[in-house]
Amino acid sequence: MLNDMKTLEDLAKEARRIVMRMIGSLGKGHVGGSLSIVDLLVVLYYEQMRVDPQNIRMANRDRLVMSKGHAGPALYALLTMKGYFDRSEITTLNQPGTNLPSHCDMKLTKGVDMTTGSLGQGLSAAAGMALANRLDNNGAYVYCVIGDGESQEGQIWEAGMFARQMRLYNLIAFLDKNGLQIDGPLEQINSLLSAAEKWRAFGWHVQEIDGHDMQAINNAIEAAKACTDLPSMIVMNTVKGKGWRKIENTVKCHSMPVSPEDVADALRDLA
Numbered sequence: 001m002l003n004d005m006k007t008l009e010d011l012a013k014e015a016r017r018i019v020m021r022m023i024g025s026l027g028k029g030h031v032g033g034s035l036s037i038v039d040l041l042v043v044l045y046y047e048q049m050r051v052d053p054q055n056i057r058m059a060n061r062d063r064l065v066m067s068k069g070h071a072g073p074a075l076y077a078l079l080t081m082k083g084y085f086d087r088s089e090i091t092t093l094n095q096p097g098t099n100l101p102s103h104c105d106m107k108l109t110k111g112v113d114m115t116t117g118s119l120g121q122g123l124s125a126a127a128g129m130a131l132a133n134r135l136d137n138n139g140a141y142v143y144c145v146i147g148d149g150e151s152q153e154g155q156i157w158e159a160g161m162f163a164r165q166m167r168l169y170n171l172i173a174f175l176d177k178n179g180l181q182i183d184g185p186l187e188q189i190n191s192l193l194s195a196a197e198k199w200r201a202f203g204w205h206v207q208e209i210d211g212h213d214m215q216a217i218n219n220a221i222e223a224a225k226a227c228t229d230l231p232s233m234i235v236m237n238t239v240k241g242k243g244w245r246k247i248e249n250t251v252k253c254h255s256m257p258v259s260p261e262d263v264a265d266a267l268r269d270l271a
């Protein structure tokens, strides 16, 4: 790996602190689903993705589709850490005129490759990008992050069939399996049962890992890249709200008010 684990863990803490400052400056936002994917984003941006913040339109760049577009703040944290835009912009989250809307917008934010927020659509867009990359033979990967609640959208499974049919080996998707959707646990509302078995039945290369173990995330991406004839699904068992103890694994952290005292409390946990 390019970085040691201590460095990656420090970067993940830094990213979570930025998320909390960002959402705190607005006073409310999608805290839970942002914090659950930070470790993945650190591995992608610091270990795996071929991207260049100085050349954001590089033709053969790897792309990330944040299909669960309400987790924009997590992506913005990584993008500002990588130098796509100035750190001072984080206090403009979702304010009039901002480049950082609460949901991802490719026309506003440097480094964002797909507009998302209407759940269920991102995997289809990612599959189209992966097919285009393959036709161009440019060696680029497309990464896509979907939610478990989001997986109740039928379009996810249409994209799954298409990607397998086209054998999009350069599409690597991550399921943020935090067990919670907007107003409760999936198990009580509309369970995926075994997400891994479902994706295997769709013919994908499937792995299931601890989504906060950055070594495991990196290993899983390497294994996905070694599979050269199937799209990959990496099912990540995660904790919604990971890192701010008071809200971990709660339904209310999906979208919540965040006061200055809350930010201070979270920053203490993330020190």
Ligand SMILES: Cc1ncc(C[n+]2csc(CCOP(=O)(O)OP(=O)(O)O)c2C)c(N)n1
Pocket (backbone or CB within 6 Å): 032, 033, 034, 036, 068, 070, 117, 118, 119, 120, 146, 147, 148, 149, 150, 151, 176, 178, 180, 181, 182, 240, 254
């Ligand atoms: C098509 C669509 N329906 C409803 C919503 C409202 N919505 C935003 S987030 C969310 C819950 C998503 O749950 P999950 O995918 O598990 O997200 P996470 O737990 O990672 O935050 C819903 C219903 C939406 N953005 N798009």
Ligand SMILES: [Mg+2]
Pocket (backbone or CB within 6 Å): 147, 148, 149, 176, 177, 178, 179, 180, 181
């Ligand atoms: Mg969820």
